[in-house]
Amino acid sequence: MRTRTEERDPADRTGADLVVRGGTVVDSAWEGPADVLVRDGVVAALLAPGAPVDADVPAVDAAGRLVLPGGVDPHCHVGFTSGAYTSLDDHRECTTAAVFGGTTTIVDFAIPRPGQRPLDVARSQRAGIPTGLCDAALHGCVVEWDDTTADQLRVLADEGVRTIKMFTTYRGESMADEATILRVMHALRGLDGMVVVHCEADHIVVDAQDRAAGTGGIGAREMPATRPELAETASVGEVLAIAESQQTPVYFVHQSTAAAVELVAAARRRGLRAYTEAVAHHLLLDESAYAGPQPERFVCCPPLRPRESVDALARHLFTGEITTIGSDHCCYDTNQKREHRHDVRRMPNGLPGVETRLATLFSEFVVGRGLPLTRFVELTAANPARTNGLYPRKGSLMPGADADLALWDPGLTWTVTAAELHQATDYTPYEGRRVTGRPTTVIVGGRVVVDEGRLVDGTARGRYVPAGEIPADPMVLPL
Ligand code: URP
Numbered sequence: 068m069r070t071r072t073e074e075r076d077p078a079d080r081t082g083a084d085l086v087v088r089g090g091t092v093v094d095s096a097w098e099g100p101a102d103v104l105v106r107d108g109v110v111a112a113l114l115a116p117g118a119p120v121d122a123d124v125p126a127v128d129a130a131g132r133l134v135l136p137g138g139v140d141p142h143c144h145v146g147f148t149s150g151a152y153t154s155l156d157d158h159r160e161c162t163t164a165a166v167f168g169g170t171t172t173i174v175d176f177a178i179p180r181p182g183q184r185p186l187d188v189a190r191s192q193r194a195g196i197p198t199g200l201c202d203a204a205l206h207g208c209v210v211e212w213d214d215t216t217a218d219q220l221r222v223l224a225d226e227g228v229r230t231i232k233m234f235t236t237y238r239g240e241s242m243a244d245e246a247t248i249l250r251v252m253h254a255l256r257g258l259d260g261m262v263v264v265h266c267e268a269d270h271i272v273v274d275a276q277d278r279a280a281g282t283g284g285i286g287a288r289e290m291p292a293t294r295p296e297l298a299e300t301a302s303v304g305e306v307l308a309i310a311e312s313q314q315t316p317v318y319f320v321h322q323s324t325a326a327a328v329e330l331v332a333a334a335r336r337r338g339l340r341a342y343t344e345a346v347a348h349h350l351l352l353d354e355s356a357y358a359g360p361q362p363e364r365f366v367c368c369p370p371l372r373p374r375e376s377v378d379a380l381a382r383h384l385f386t387g388e389i390t391t392i393g394s395d396h397c398c399y400d401t402n403q404k405r406e407h408r409h410d411v412r413r414m415p416n417g418l419p420g421v422e423t424r425l426a427t428l429f430s431e432f433v434v435g436r437g438l439p440l441t442r443f444v445e446l447t448a449a450n451p452a453r454t455n456g457l458y459p460r461k462g463s464l465m466p467g468a469d470a471d472l473a474l475w476d477p478g479l480t481w482t483v484t485a486a487e488l489h490q491a492t493d494y495t496p497y498e499g500r501r502v503t504g505r506p507t508t509v510i511v512g513g514r515v516v517v518d519e520g521r522l523v524d525g526t527a528r529g530r531y532v533p534a535g536e537i538p539a540d541p542m543v544l545p546l
């Protein structure tokens with residue numbers, strides 16, 4: 068916990084920044100009526116509803132609202148360059164969209180282009196964070212191993228970058244071979260870090276692409292056939308074996324099939340610290356989108372899957388086998404997506420989603436399918452913070468946590484439309500979707516930034532949040 072709160076008695080209700088009154092607080096392990104007292108930008112205390120507080124402390128009325136820790140998005144690409152395309156947002160634009168959507172911490176990526184050094188890219192990506200409306204952490208990335216890599220990983224860990232992204236696909240761009248994955252895992256053992264990995268076996272993908280190109284086409288409409296589920300499970304099996312050989316933790320990003328999730332769950336039962344991230348679009352959308360009028364808008368890797376695969380994946384929200392849910396936000400616009408829509412090998416992959424992640428999931432799974440609120444907070448805030456070494460500063464409302472809060476109207480039904488979102492693009496994959504539940508007031512570091520859906524404080528206050536050690540088991544609550 069942070070020293071600022073230790074200097075004062077937390078029960079001291081004078082001199083606070085604000086008090087959030089009358090709401091139902093939902094943390095990952097507890098929910099109930101409470102008032103939230105904020106001092107010096109952190110949660111000072113959870114008070115009995117209506118507990119006396121100095122009259123001059125500003126009050127935010129949360130009656131009828133849920134009070135959640137601001138979301139932590141563990142997978143968010145800001146201004147991401149891949150191939151010929153760069154996604155269109157900067158930190159300010161991305162975090163503005165994030166905050167409107169109830170997310171108050173993003174974890175961005177520093178992915179080297181060919182010839183760049185991971186450490187340099189991390190430092191330069193970090194430089195944009197202070198322009199943001201909320202805080203951000205960073206994943207590093209290693210593509211190739213050379214004699215400087217071990218030292219760079221040490222410096223990265225010292226500078227708070229402890230999660231290292233690796234890819235088993237995108238040859239010639241960001242793909243790393245198995246020997247490199249093993250070396251990075253080995254190097255991270257002593258640094259309390261973790262590899263986070265995009266698994267699709269590139270040889271299976273390339274073969275599927277070649278066959279698609281040779282038979283009917285390789286356009287956006289054919290996307291599912293070009294990246295089969297088998298490519299994902301094959302690669303997950305290989306990477307799990309490498310992690311087991313090194314006995315190091317491993318986190319799989321955007322797992323899109325139940326079979327892949329179950330491989331990770333089985334490894335966990337064997338004692339490996341292995342974690343599954345799902346992303347919102349794989350839980351909410353299916354491959355029928357590629358048969359629609361604008362299939363290019365849905366091109367992402369792994370692709371959207373058949374409805375039965377989506378449902379099987381979503382069941383693991385309830386079994387507990389999915390650890391976190393991210394957005395895999397990539398802010399390309401329709402022009403970028405259309406340019407090479409007849410050849411997915413040349414298209415920018417990825418969907419915008421940092422702003423819609425929480426509300427679309429809340430509506431579908433909490434309102435629609437009875438996912439407990441505490442589990443929703445666990446998946447979208449607490450566990451992303453834990454697996455990124457940010458907990459309990461982020462993803463929690465317990466005293467000592469940063470006062471990042473999202474006040475939700477759980478009964479508000481609204482229609483998602485790009486025209487009313489803040490993402491720096493002209494479309495959303497959820498256009499026209501009816502959704503129930505929405506964050507209406509969002510507090511960042513104790514300051515109201517969005518109030519009843521309006522931006523009321525646009526001050527740039529993004530802080531870089533260095534990852535602490537990834538604990539031996541991040542799922543176990545620190546005392
Ligand atoms: O299609 C995707 N997911 N694009 C973003 C880069 C990545 O693979 O995460």
Ligand code: ZN
Nearest residue numbers: 265320321368
């Ligand atoms: Zn990926």
Ligand code: ZN
Nearest residue numbers: 142144395396
């Ligand atoms: Zn991604």
